[in-house]
Amino acid sequence: MRTNLNWLWTGLLPVMLLAGCGSKEEEEEKEKKDEESVSTLGAVSALKEMASQAEEMGKKGPVETVDFRKLKELLPSDADGLARKEATGEKNGTAGFTVSTATGKYGNDDNSENIELAIIDGGGSAMMIGLAAWSMxxxxxxxxxxxxxxxxxxxxxAYEKYDNASKDGEIAVLVNKRFIVSAKGHGISMDKIKAALEDIDLDKLADVK
Structure with missing residues (x-):
């Protein structure tokens, strides 16, 4: 009887292992499909939101952006201890839509650590959909x-991205549904990049007209 039982177990074991493998593979395949479904639903939802936002902004028509000089005034003289090397501003537009931008570049003496701060005013127009798609x-x-x-x-x-190897990173914030404030850093920690962005008074920016 013991011999017969041993044969029985010997015969059943491969079957059980195969069944277990099949079940695991099926579960993994199901999880993969579920993840793809969630990803697809998320993309569809985002596209619907973008279309809705674009339609709403389109109804408002072109909105005059603020003078880039006002945005330049909000750029700090240093970015978390890094001296400002340059500050520029410009206003560009087409088909009645304009974008005002102020940019400040900061770095240490040999520029091995540097940060670029930017303030963009898209006027709350449909153009913002492309400039800050991540916000949806x-x-x-x-x-x-x-x-x-x-x-x-x-x-x-807000949106964050960082590479530990190169120490390159960026953070962008959408303020009052029309201003985008960003900080991009090279050779520097994300904490320092965030601190540099926080040197810009976001509350004051929200009230700029």
Whole structure:
């Protein structure tokens, strides 16, 4: 009887292992399909939101952007201890839509650490859809080299991306549904990039007209 039982177990074991493998493979395939479905639904939802926002902004018509000189005034004289090397501004437009931009470049003596701060006013127009598409998405990605995600900075939607190897990173914030404030850094920590962006008074920016 013991011999017969041993044969029985010997015969059943491969079957059980195969069944277990099949079940695991099926589960993995199901999880993959579920993830794809969630990703597809997220993309569709984002596209619908973009279309809705574009339609709403289109109804308002062209909005005059603020003078870029007012935006330049909000650029700090230093970015978390890095001296300002340059400050520029410009206003461009087409078909009645304009964008005002102020940019400040900051760095140490040998420029091995540098940050660029930018303030953009899209006038709350449909053009903002392209400039800040991330504001309508939910992103959360992490790799061995860094991460990318959407988050919040106060009450404002924000986007972050950082590479640990190169120490390159950026953060952007949407203020009052019309201003985009961004900080891009090279050879520097994300904490310092964030601190540099915080040197810009976002509350004051929201009230600029």
């Amino acid at each position: 998405l939910e992103i959360d990605k992490e790799t061995e080299n860094g991460y990318e995600k959407t988050t919040k900075m106060g009450d404002n939607k």
